[in-house]
Amino acid sequence: MKFFVRRTGFFLATLWAAVTLNFLIPRLEPGDPAEALLSRLTSRTEAVDPAQLAAVRKLLGAPDGNLLQQYWEYLAALANGHFGVSYTYYPYSVTDVISEAMPWTLVLVGVTQIFSFVVGTALGAWAAYRRNTRTDSLITLGSTFLGTLPFFWIGLLLIFVFAITLNWFPEGGGYGGGSQPGWTWLFFSDAFQHSVLPALSLLITGPIGWILGMRNNMVQTLGEDYARLARAKGLPRRRIALTYGARIAILPNVTGFAIALGSILGGTVLVESIFNYPGMGRLLLEAVSNKDFPLMQTLFLFTTIGVLIANFLADMAYGLLDPRVRRKDAT
Amino acid sequence: MTTPGGTPVAAPAAAGDTEGVGIAALDAGRTHRMPGWFVILWRNGKCRLGLLLLAAFVLVAVLAPYIAPFGPRVDAFATSQGPTGAHWLGTTAQGEDVYSQIVYGARTSLLVGVVAGTLSTLIAMAVGLTAGYLQGFVDEVLSFFVNLGLVVPVLPLMITLAAYAPVKGLGLIIVVITVTGWAHGARIKRAQIITLRTRDYVTAAKFAGDSTARIITHEIAPNMMSLIVVGFMSSALGAIGAEAGLAFLGLGDPQTTSWGTMLNQASLGGAMTTGQWAWVVAPGLILALLVTSFTLINFGVDALSNPHLRED
Numbered sequence: 001m002k003f004f005v006r007r008t009g010f011f012l013a014t015l016w017a018a019v020t021l022n023f024l025i026p027r028l029e030p031g032d033p034a035e036a037l038l039s040r041l042t043s044r045t046e047a048v049d050p051a052q053l054a055a056v057r058k059l060l061g062a063p064d065g066n067l068l069q070q071y072w073e074y075l076a077a078l079a080n081g082h083f084g085v086s087y088t089y090y091p092y093s094v095t096d097v098i099s100e101a102m103p104w105t106l107v108l109v110g111v112t113q114i115f116s117f118v119v120g121t122a123l124g125a126w127a128a129y130r131r132n133t134r135t136d137s138l139i140t141l142g143s144t145f146l147g148t149l150p151f152f153w154i155g156l157l158l159i160f161v162f163a164i165t166l167n168w169f170p171e172g173g174g175y176g177g178g179s180q181p182g183w184t185w186l187f188f189s190d191a192f193q194h195s196v197l198p199a200l201s202l203l204i205t206g207p208i209g210w211i212l213g214m215r216n217n218m219v220q221t222l223g224e225d226y227a228r229l230a231r232a233k234g235l236p237r238r239r240i241a242l243t244y245g246a247r248i249a250i251l252p253n254v255t256g257f258a259i260a261l262g263s264i265l266g267g268t269v270l271v272e273s274i275f276n277y278p279g280m281g282r283l284l285l286e287a288v289s290n291k292d293f294p295l296m297q298t299l300f301l302f303t304t305i306g307v308l309i310a311n312f313l314a315d316m317a318y319g320l321l322d323p324r325v326r327r328k329d330a331t
Numbered sequence: 332m333t334t335p336g337g338t339p340v341a342a343p344a345a346a347g348d349t350e351g352v353g354i355a356a357l358d359a360g361r362t363h364r365m366p367g368w369f370v371i372l373w374r375n376g377k378c379r380l381g382l383l384l385l386a387a388f389v390l391v392a393v394l395a396p397y398i399a400p401f402g403p404r405v406d407a408f409a410t411s412q413g414p415t416g417a418h419w420l421g422t423t424a425q426g427e428d429v430y431s432q433i434v435y436g437a438r439t440s441l442l443v444g445v446v447a448g449t450l451s452t453l454i455a456m457a458v459g460l461t462a463g464y465l466q467g468f469v470d471e472v473l474s475f476f477v478n479l480g481l482v483v484p485v486l487p488l489m490i491t492l493a494a495y496a497p498v499k500g501l502g503l504i505i506v507v508i509t510v511t512g513w514a515h516g517a518r519i520k521r522a523q524i525i526t527l528r529t530r531d532y533v534t535a536a537k538f539a540g541d542s543t544a545r546i547i548t549h550e551i552a553p554n555m556m557s558l559i560v561v562g563f564m565s566s567a568l569g570a571i572g573a574e575a576g577l578a579f580l581g582l583g584d585p586q587t588t589s590w591g592t593m594l595n596q597a598s599l600g601g602a603m604t605t606g607q608w609a610w611v612v613a614p615g616l617i618l619a620l621l622v623t624s625f626t627l628i629n630f631g632v633d634a635l636s637n638p639h640l641r642e643d
Binding site for chain 2: 010017018021149153154157159212216252274284304
């Protein structure tokens with residue numbers, strides 16, 4: 001029990017640190033992003049809601065008040081869910097813009113990540129089980145050659161072959177001109193067609209990390225004394241591999257998987273940029289090129305909190321799966 | 332590296348001969364402090380191939396001005412050409428020689444990989460080993476920073492920093508990659524040292540009165556050799572990939588020729604609609620080849636710490 005209480009405290013401390021980091025980054029940079037953005041916002045023809053301006057100031061750093069005072073106002077704004085107004089999508093608030101893009105990213109990357117993890121871990125375990133055989137070479141070298149290809153480059157090639165040359169799939173975007181987002185069959189089939197190439201580019205390189213990680217861990221565990229003892233006792237090879245090798249070797253992968261799920265935005269920036277996919281990654285790039293600081297900061301904060309929560313859950317899972325961790329941490 | 336490197340497949344390579352070369356290398360190693368671990372790496376076939384590949388990349392990077400027929404930014408040629416005798420891989424939309432850019436791009440990738448990889452490995456070792464060995468309060472504080480480093484998503488952080496930064500130099504990219512890239516290695520090394528610190532030989536050293544620093548560097552570090560080398564390789568690889576990704580997104584150093592900027596320009600310059608295969612294929616393929624050489628070397632590194640895997 002003590003283990004879980006401690007981990008929760010740890011989670012809250014890192015959460016605080018991440019929120020503070022998000023506060024500090026724009027203030028450490030030279031220049032005054034808040035002033036620059038405010039002058040651009042107020043120079044618009046339409047009237048700007050003063051409450052929204054205030055939120056922008058709290059997020060990016062207002063010239064008035066000392067740093068501590070600004071920090072309190074920033075925390076209060078976050079607690080109330082005031083993330084400011086997007087410059088690019090004015091007059092929509094940052095949260096509106098993000099909630100529109102989020103489902104696209106969650107579905108595309110969530111599905112491909114889960115698939116990659118399952119396939120990758122299984123293949124890695126198999127390669128370790130048959131290490132230094134032809135199967136091992138085929139899996140590790142094959143995945144190496146596929147997986148070392150930069151995946152944004154694979155995306156380019158996929159567009160080159162399947163969109164431009166063969167014209168099987170659309171070049172990019174989330175849905176075609178004919179359909180509108182909604183609960184219609186037309187929209188879903190259209191969105192699916194548009195997601196085939198981005199998903200493919202993620203799936204080609206996705207499992208590689210899990211394959212190599214699992215193989216290396218399991219080769220290590222199979223070289224341990226307890227595995228040798230199991231061999232000496234004449235236990236079946238398959239049983240040694242599964243209960244002595246894989247069961248222990250999979251632990252780091254489980255932690256890694258939670259972190260990978262949490263860092264969805266990080267992995268999706270490139271693929272969404274190539275395929276012009278309307279998710280959070282493209283939103284981040286758009287925010288960067290338009291110097292839309294409130295949108296950028298909020299996306300960054302959301303991503304960080306996402307990874308934090310995932311990390312916390314991974315810690316919990318590790319504690320449940322591996323009694324050694326729990327015991328060591330409790331003493 | 333030179334002794335066995337000259338003739339990988341020597342003509343009269345009978346079993347006894349290779350043994351002789353190995354021992355000679357081992358002996359030479361002792362006198363020149365060429366360590367035994369290199370011999371173990373070299374004996375692994377895949378690893379040897381990886382080392383040779385990497386050596387070729389280093390050679391190309393160092394000798395780039397002699398190998399490349401033109402400067403990377405000389406735009407004196409016909410634009411958007413396919414491969415010809417004069418331009419093996421064609422020319423860019425600005426009329427630069429694609430092949431020359433590929434050659435010079437090796438410099439950027441290797442530089443970023445080596446510098447950022449070394450820096451993050453050093454930070455990871457210092458933090459991970461100290462935290463894992465000392466445990467207690469020090470571990471608590473260091474682990475907090477490791478976790479903080481882990482939770483900050485790398486690419487969004489880099490993009491955010493690049494967006495605010497007034498100058499986008501290669502130095503900035505290296506610093507950002509290092510700052511965001513050390514935590515993973517530190518976590519792995521911490522986990523490893525926790526399992527090593529209770530081993531008998533460590534306890535023996537402790538009772539013999541060795542200092543903590545000596546125990547870490549002399550008793551524990553040698554047993555983590557493979558982990559450290561793998562850590563360096565993955566940091567270097569991550570840095571090379573991150574640079575390429577950032578450059579591809581147009582956030583890299585516009586002054587530097589790298590394979591990432593080449594792909595960015597190929598994508599913007601309409602290489603795909605004009606059917607310039609070579610311009611799109613070459614940078615990605617060469618990047619993949621560099622990554623492959625690292626992975627091949629890792630096969631041999633495995634054998635370093637786990638003697639069961641050695642190919643004798």
